[in-house]
Amino acid sequence: MLAAWRDSPTRFTEDTNSERDLRVGAYRDRLFVELAQNAADAAQAAGVPGRLRVSVVDGELRVANTGAPLDARGVESLASLRASGKEQLGTVGRFGIGFAAVLTVTDEPRVVSTTGAVGFSARRTREEAARSGDVPVLRLPFPVDEEPTAGYDTEVRLPLREQGRALLDEVAGEIGDLLLALPWLAEAEVDGRVWTRTGDGIVQIDGPQGKARWRTHGPWAVPVDDEGVPRPLNDDVLHAPTPTDEELSLPARLILAVPLEPSRRRVLPGDGLTEALRDAAGQYVALVRELPPEHRFALIPAAGFPKSTVDSQLGEFIFAELSGQPWLSTVDGEVVPGRQARILDVDAPGLSSLLADLVPGLVVVPPSAVRLLKPVSAQLQGIGDVLELLTGIDRQPEWWRELYAVLAKAVDGHALTSAQLDGLPVPLSDGRTLPGVQGALLVEGSGELLELLSDVDVPGLRLVHPAAAHPLLERLGAKHADARQLLEAEQVQYAVERSVADVQSGSDGMVLAGAVLRLVAECGDQAPGWTAALALPTEDGWRRAAEVVLPASPLLDVFDPEVFEPDGALAVLDEEFAEDWPAETLVATGVLDSFAVVRDEQPHEPDHDLPDEDLWWEACEPSTVVAVRDLDLVADDAWPAALRLLAARPQTWQALHTPDGHAAWWLSQYALLAGEPPGAWRMPSATGLAGLYDVVPDLGLTDDLLLVTGVRTELVLDTAEDVTDLLDRLGDPARTPAPGLVARAHAALVAAPVEVADLDAPAGVRVADGTVATEAVVLDAPWFAAVLEPSRMVVAPQDPERLAELLDLPTASGLPAEVTSTGEYVAWAELPAVLLVAEQLGLALPDGGLLLHDPLTVTVDGTEYDVPWWSDDRLHAADTSEGLARAFATAGGRWAERYRITALLEDPAPRTLLN
Template sequence: MSGADPFGTERLRAAVLAAWRDSPTRFTEDANAERDLRVGAYRDRLFVELAQNAADAAQAAGVPGRIRVSVVDGELRFANTGAPLDARGVESLASLRASGKDRLAAVGRFGIGFAAVCTVTDEPRVVSTTGAVGFSARRTREESGRDGDVPVLRLPFPLEEEPPAGYDTEIRLPLREPAPALLDELAGEIGDLLLALPWLAEAEVDGRVWTRSGAETVRISGPRGVEHWLTHGPWAVPVDDDGIPRPRTEDVLHAPTPTDEGLSLPARLIAAVPLEPSRRRVLPGLELDVALRKAAGEYVGLVRAVAPEQRFTLVPAAGFPKSTVDAELGELVVAKLAEEPWLTTVDGELVSGRQARMLDVDLPGLPGLLAGMVPGLVAAPPSVLRSLKPISVQAWGIGDALELLTGINREPEWWRKVYAVLAEGVESHALAPAQLEGLPVPLSDGRTLPGVRGALLVEGSGELLELLSDVDVPGLRLVHPDAAHPLLERLGVKHADAKQFLESEQLQYAVENSVTDVQSGLDGMVLAGAVLRLIADSGDQAPSWAGALALPTEDGWRRADEVVLPASPLLDVFDPEVFESEGALSVLDEEFAGDWPSGTLVATGVLDSFAVVRDEEPHEPDHDLPDEDLWWEATEPATVVAVRDLDLVADDAWPAALRLMAARPETWQALHTPDGHAAWWLARYALLAGEPPSAWRMPSATGLSGLYDVVPDLGLTDDLLLVAGVRTGLELATPEEVTDLLDRLGDPARTLAPGLIARAHAALVASPVDVADLDAPARVRAADGTVTEEAVVLDAPWFAAALEPGRMVVAPQDPDRLAELLDLPLASGLPAEVAGEGEYVAWADLPALGLVADLLGLPLPDGGLILHDPLTVTVDGVRHEVPWWSDDRLHAADTSEGLARAFASASDRWADRYRITVLLEDPAPHTLLN
């Protein structure tokens, strides 16, 4: 070493001590300033500040530097290569307010950051090849004559120490207290320090070694592996071994070592920006603005250095900024990415965010097919589109793509490639089939259809293509075979084989208008032959609209479902007027019928027997069935399975018609459908031996004997007779059936049992018909079988003893309705008067009745009755002796019968009147068992 005090430390100490003596407050200011740096600005920046000094020394020497950190005998030692300590450096070490470096040109060669050593020691030493100095709190107290907290770094003292071999300088810091984790903390920071300080090439910490190498891609090799950083200007982003970026989500500004200014950008900024003395915060102002704008401009270069497919990861994500610097820098970067080219298009050009377009659906192959058609189109997954919106990238939807494709002229093979890409999108659910309704389709005639609606895919080119060329069907659209792809089927395009061709709307339209077209002079034979052939090729499976096909008949062209085969048995059961000119049906031309199998003609709609109408979800009575509105109103069917043309059957042909319907499963099912139209209509309008089915009874219905005659033998099974509505009981559904029953009851030639009469009257009461729809019968049947023109309806039981049986009509369920149906008065309306006063007797004063009530477990009614001996009444001018009566009061003859009826009525036990009578005669318990 050159002298005992090569750096003039004695002069420096003398100046400081003089200043302290001349201005006592200066000492306090220095102590406070150093304490503020120790406990505030540099409390956790020891290694950062020492590494900065080492990097500056290496830069000054012009050689990449090395550092070594270790703990020896309780002393932290930080050795480095590079420019050794000099007098200016010592002056910087001993000053809290000055640095021996240009603030932006050098990193930190012995500036105020050296104060960070005070966080761990009171006795720091700097040992260099040019000399050594030390600082000491103890010696400062001795020199200054002060006690307590003193500034450590104001009085340098010369030392006689040398740095370790291979290093130019070593900082030696006797630790104030043991710090076992200190080196591990440093080990965690070494990678970032080597990246931020390019003049440092190697760092050793307690035997562990890290190295830095590389230029554009920096390699930080350490004990735990290698880190790669892609760099451009002041920016760096970590990448994997393949160069794929691993964007950061949270970081701080490095200037070049860490500050407290949080950043959220995907890459790290290591820039020379103006900082506060603590180097923790930036200094706002023009100088900072210029530095941030320059850094933002360099960011685009970093993005371009990444592979095109990875560049999107470096677009700053939207969110709350981590700091004011983060907010300003983020806006500048986004603006640069929006204005400067960095996105690679499918054409290989670079465009800015504002110029770029990107599909918002995941269709990897589509952008390449659109090359040259969409300026600025960038191929990228839709997942990145949201992150690119801040840089003004335009989202381009599938609708935009379809709009672009509409009207362009491309070879069919190119369209097939487009369909293949779109099909992958549909399979992955990136696209819904409904989004592709406007997809253009090249046709075999050279046109391009703007949408798949109505297009047909033709399988093969043989007879079917020949057939299609013969049929003039407006709007028929056949896809070019070189463009055919399964996607078109997914979107609704049908294969033009026989079955699918029959499902085309164009053919349906042509068939539905075929009769009108023939009547206007067009040739219908080609269309009729083509449709019949298609139906035959599809296994005689025809669509419902095939019945509208125009076919030649004996009297012109008619719809197929209005035509009957020449040999059909319907010709024998339908009324001949049906086949007259302008009739409901016509007979198919015999020569034409001979050219086609009957099964094909029937599948088309031509009738060889009764046709069945089916509708699983009917909504209204629109099935062209006879009297369908009335049936619908009565049943409100959930399904419709019905027989057509029942109203065309001749009156005398119903037995044959029924047998014909029973011979086929589909019509048999329609006949037996619950609440079906066929059975409903037959019961009302069919004729058996000239009479409605309900006018006859089944042979087994003997309970109707005398009222209805047995149905004659018409060659029909019992099942068919029942389906047609032949009676097994007295059910009445229509006004006609009620009128018929009234006529039968009033027919003197019929002998009827009293029970049948009672059931007939009950059936009349239960019928759903409106009295307004009926005419009053001329004669009625009384309860004893008498036919009379004058009768009354018994509505009060006491009148039964005062009226002749041949005058009474009985309907216990509803006498008022029966009187209304028969247009008869009620018995209670006849003038009646009880003869004599009689004697009032309370029920409790009748011991015999009390005994009976007790036997039956009945309470005695309140009040009493008027006893007569005998009881006589005058009804309608005629005097009668009766057992009991009721007007405003209850009357009874003084007989067992009279008392029993009165008591049963008063006790509401009318059904027990005969039992009470017997008990009054013999009030013994055993009577109840007889």
């Protein structure tokens, strides 16, 4: 070497520069790595696991190892730049340059072995080469007379330029990874701290800080805990077998001999590298398979930007292997490659086991690993795919409930939303499976009810099978229906309203009837009004419940027998059917046991099927309807019993007493008491009506009932029938009404709200003398009273023209009349007696005057009469107190004062006024 330097100074410079490049470049931080590799190679060469000891003694870093000692070939390798004496398969060093790493800490290294020792020295090299400055240290080996530390075969001694404490700590930080990468090293000691490597397959590194466990297979190693659960890596580098600068993002460590650059930091691209990486990828799948199935997903590489070319290439190879080789355990026990795997993209524990027989290749995957499986060609099954799989399948209701429980947990955990489960199949009680919960009903009730409902054919009624019912269905839109809610369902209402027609078309009405009655019973015998349309069996066929009477109903005794004839208004419930159900349930459904009440708080029109409802509505315009139906079915001779039946129940009693109610209105016109309408009788206390109306007979009815039906207490006429009846009574010669009653009767006739066109003319009329006449006139002008006989005239206190129309009589003023005497015109102010009376009574004198006669005669209807006063176009009076008084009262609008005026005219004394 010295000769070569002398012959070629350039060679010396090249060696110096090359060594400096290694010191400050490729091997600047690889001191211990390179020494550990040499120790591992020595142990392998000896065929015995090696031990390594690192210490600082007297300022020297000493690295001792067991194994094959240094030989001449090894010394040649140390002293050369490009040659290595290691030829054994599996050893690491090949270039003979790794030892150059020692130059980073020393320029006086020594290698002491049981076979001899050599040293290198920058100082001595300068002396031998006669040079100064930088010299190549590792070209001239010098004999050294030293022995390695006892118990070790070789020891590298490195006098340090600086203190070695920090260096020992750095070595301690690397030792665990080196024991893993260099399997021929079994033990390492650093300044008294000991690390050991044990195990095969599961490699355990024990050190001062604890232990580290690695599962290994081929070139791969992954950290695991005491239970073997992997703890995947995030960032690492390729180990070949010691660390390189090739960054990797794989969950496991790759310790693989690959083609490297001389620095051992970078790989050499080419077929050799590709083949090595491809083989490693194949063994990666084997490492994955060694893990329990539930932990294998931890070793799926995360897709992302590769950290190096090697990382990219290796990732592609691993994904390809995971796609093509079996490693995924399915729920049915098979192992499939990634491309055959089906993954539920739904975080719902337990769902996979339920779908095992529906999805070939189904693998249970933690939610965090689902996306990782996409690069290995696994097919993700979203919730939409699951719902499609479930559509049309046949499963027991219990299986569906278990499914709902699993999905409910996913919804609670926000892994799924309720909207995503739209279309979830639901098994129904009738054996159908509903594609979605829309319209489904979760029913609570007795087993008998559910059994009845499962058999009934109600279009649109979707009852969830009780064994499948789960709260999830309610969250998805199914309605929670107890008996009450079910009874109020539109579908049930529709079926009930069509039930009679369906039975007539051949359907079995018993199923629906039983189901509805059971619902009513479970609702406490309360039912909506439309249940009255339910078809029920009767003695004459199927009828609506509202048209059916209980076999023991008292209505059978008060309704006309024709009502119960075939095709009659009502029918009697079949006795055997009636025995199967409580009477309360049947009545609540609409079956009649007594009079039924019709209620409507907001009526809009007369559409309640009440008798003569239009007429009542027109007369009363009700704001509410509380009425009794079927009053028109009562037999004529059964009204007392019917009225007692009405009074016996609070509901019908209230209807009877509703102001302007239909019941009282109808009874007053159509009920019969002793064969007569109630208005034909008077109450015993109504003595003022005696002579026209007889006292109502004793029928066992209370006064209140009699009053409600319309038995009279006063003279009130509401209808044309009332007017006609009163006219007949007035024209009945057998009756002897008092004159005052006759006057009140005529006043009531005038006030009655009837049209004359709706009346017939009476055969006779009650005239002023109390008799009945067939011909008479209505007194419409008071002066005619002086010429008409009482037996010929009808007195009308009010509106004589109206009374004349009602009685079909002429008025008195229509008779031909003429004043036949001659009178003298006298102004009122010219009559002293009249002036005195006006002053006494405080009356103003009328304007004008009158024609004064003595006597006053008129001719009426061809007969001449002497009269006290008269009026035609002018006012006439006889020259008498009576004549002047009537004329003065008429002119002054004081007709009621005529008798006082007459008395004062005859005797103007004060006592007359007082009397």
